[in-house]
Amino acid sequence: MDAVTLYHWEPNANSGKPMLALMEKGVPFSSHYIDMLQFDQHKPEYLAINPQGTIPAMTHNGLVLTESTAIMEYVNDRFDGPDLMPSDARDRWRVRWWMKFMDQWLGPSFSMIGWSVFVGPMVRQRDPAELAAAIERIPLPERRVAWRKAINGDFSESEMAESRRRVGLGIAKLEEELGKRPYVGSHEYSLADINIFNSTYSLPLSQPDLAGKDKTPNIMRWLKRVYTRDAVKRTWAMGKTDLANRYGLIMAEIEA
Amino acid sequence: MDAVTLYHWEPNANSGKPMLALMEKGVPFSSHYIDMLQFDQHKPEYLAINPQGTIPAMTHNGLVLTESTAIMEYVNDRFDGPDLMPSDARDRWRVRWWMKFMDQWLGPSFSMIGWSVFVGPMVRQRDPAELAAAIERIPLPERRVAWRKAINGDFSESEMAESRRRVGLGIAKLEEELGKRPYVGSHEYSLADINIFNSTYSLPLSQPDLAGKDKTPNIMRWLKRVYTRDAVKRTWAMGKTDLANRYGLIMAEIEA
Numbered sequence: 001m002d003a004v005t006l007y008h009w010e011p012n013a014n015s016g017k018p019m020l021a022l023m024e025k026g027v028p029f030s031s032h033y034i035d036m037l038q039f040d041q042h043k044p045e046y047l048a049i050n051p052q053g054t055i056p057a058m059t060h061n062g063l064v065l066t067e068s069t070a071i072m073e074y075v076n077d078r079f080d081g082p083d084l085m086p087s088d089a090r091d092r093w094r095v096r097w098w099m100k101f102m103d104q105w106l107g108p109s110f111s112m113i114g115w116s117v118f119v120g121p122m123v124r125q126r127d128p129a130e131l132a133a134a135i136e137r138i139p140l141p142e143r144r145v146a147w148r149k150a151i152n153g154d155f156s157e158s159e160m161a162e163s164r165r166r167v168g169l170g171i172a173k174l175e176e177e178l179g180k181r182p183y184v185g186s187h188e189y190s191l192a193d194i195n196i197f198n199s200t201y202s203l204p205l206s207q208p209d210l211a212g213k214d215k216t217p218n219i220m221r222w223l224k225r226v227y228t229r230d231a232v233k234r235t236w237a238m239g240k241t242d243l244a245n246r247y248g249l250i251m252a253e254i255e256a
Numbered sequence: 257m258d259a260v261t262l263y264h265w266e267p268n269a270n271s272g273k274p275m276l277a278l279m280e281k282g283v284p285f286s287s288h289y290i291d292m293l294q295f296d297q298h299k300p301e302y303l304a305i306n307p308q309g310t311i312p313a314m315t316h317n318g319l320v321l322t323e324s325t326a327i328m329e330y331v332n333d334r335f336d337g338p339d340l341m342p343s344d345a346r347d348r349w350r351v352r353w354w355m356k357f358m359d360q361w362l363g364p365s366f367s368m369i370g371w372s373v374f375v376g377p378m379v380r381q382r383d384p385a386e387l388a389a390a391i392e393r394i395p396l397p398e399r400r401v402a403w404r405k406a407i408n409g410d411f412s413e414s415e416m417a418e419s420r421r422r423v424g425l426g427i428a429k430l431e432e433e434l435g436k437r438p439y440v441g442s443h444e445y446s447l448a449d450i451n452i453f454n455s456t457y458s459l460p461l462s463q464p465d466l467a468g469k470d471k472t473p474n475i476m477r478w479l480k481r482v483y484t485r486d487a488v489k490r491t492w493a494m495g496k497t498d499l500a501n502r503y504g505l506i507m508a509e510i511e512a
Binding site for chain 1: 319321322325326327329330333334345346352353356357359398418421
């Protein structure tokens with residue numbers, strides 16, 4: 001039983017990382033869609049797989065793997081297919097620098113904005129008693145706090161301001177870096193591109209004041225390179241919400 | 257010019273990671289001690305190396321590397337000497353899971369406690385005008401906020417409570433994991449041990465209610481294994497503050 005099973009939400013942020021890495025490597029996997037907006041990740045069936053209730057999770061030969069970036073390194077290490085890490089140690093350092101920058105510094109700010117404009121308003125329409133019960137089931141206290149803030153629209157003005165500051169700086173830094181080479185970490189497509197793309201693929205729509213063909217031409221050229229990859233198209237076709245429908249809109253913007 | 261230069265504070269937390277990795281690999285390096293308590297990391301000489309003013313930083317053949325865990329992976333990749341990553345992909349995943357857990361989830365909580373009981377009180381005795389000027393020179397706004405809180409003793413009760421909760425959970429999780437194998441990530445010493453050790457080497461002194469030979473025997477056995485490594489002894493001998501003097505006290509506790 002050499003089967004890979006992936007528990008994931010949309011091809012977006014953390015869930016999209018192992019989806020894209022597996023697709024690029026050509027590794028077949030059984031897909032379990034976890035509907036984050038229905039709190040599937042906190043239900044007993046899923047907690048039996050990952051007791052922390054975070055997504056994504058991947059199983060392989062009985063091993064349960066969590067943490068999306070560490071899963072990507074495992075996928076690249078363990079399976080045949082194109083190498084998604086550059087051959088030069090200096091480039092590998094740059095790949096890991098960017099993944100750390102996104103995972104720890106910039107990504108949480110993109111998430112906070114995404115939660116306040118998208119996840120919060122969608123979930124908020126539900127029955128309050130049902131929502132309260134759903135929050136009670138969240139195993140990690142820090143995730144309980146974050147969900148409560150998202151649902152109640154309780155992110156403070158200073159938290160939102162810090163997130164906007166980081167997003168502005170992060171986009172400027174990415175634009176500068178992509179002026180030096182065609183991909184984020186090296187001259188070849190790598191795990192860094194997969195990682196960063198999953199949080200930036202919709203920038204021309206979500207941050208039109210900061211990103212677009214006039215303001216960030218390097219990012220736009222890079223987005224086009226990534227969007228047109230076969231593995232990306234096949235992964236995006238697995239999306240079930242409006243997030244995935246943005247593909248066509250953004251391609252139109254890139255090609256305009 | 258194949259020279260390695262390391263800019264670092266004490267063999268502690270982030271600074272200790274590349275120090276120990278270089279020592280284990282047997283890579284000679286030129287050591288530049290950055291006195292964090294004198295804010296050396298925000299002075300023009302150092303900002304010329306790393307404009308973000310974070311430590312550690314390493315230069316190698318003209319390349320400037322930052323982010324301590326990514327530097328360790330580079331050191332292990334790039335130089336001869338013992339391999340500090342396990343040979344099995346599953347074990348490498350576990351190494352990276354633990355490094356991510358420490359760097360992003362547990363480490364900041366250890367730091368907050370360390371700052372509130374050690375760094376803050378030491379720095380607070382200085383001339384207020386000098387301190388204010390030192391804070392103004394910090395390039396990253398989020399580091400400016402953190403230093404101001406440390407100096408003024410301004411961490412909120414809920415921030416401190418969350419840090420204590422994480423430290424308690426983190427120690428319990430480490431104790432459980434070290435019951436399964438002699439080292440954190442695999443049966444061999446790896447980057448995960450270096451990473452985790454740098455934030456936990458003084459637990460029997462700093463958290464006597466949570467760690468010690470009765471409460472956490474697995475951690476104590478692991479600490480002894482790591483403390484008695486030649487590379488660790490030589491690295492600890494480079495310390496200049498009281499932090500490094502704890503070595504003898506903790507060995508006495510371990511051997512008691």
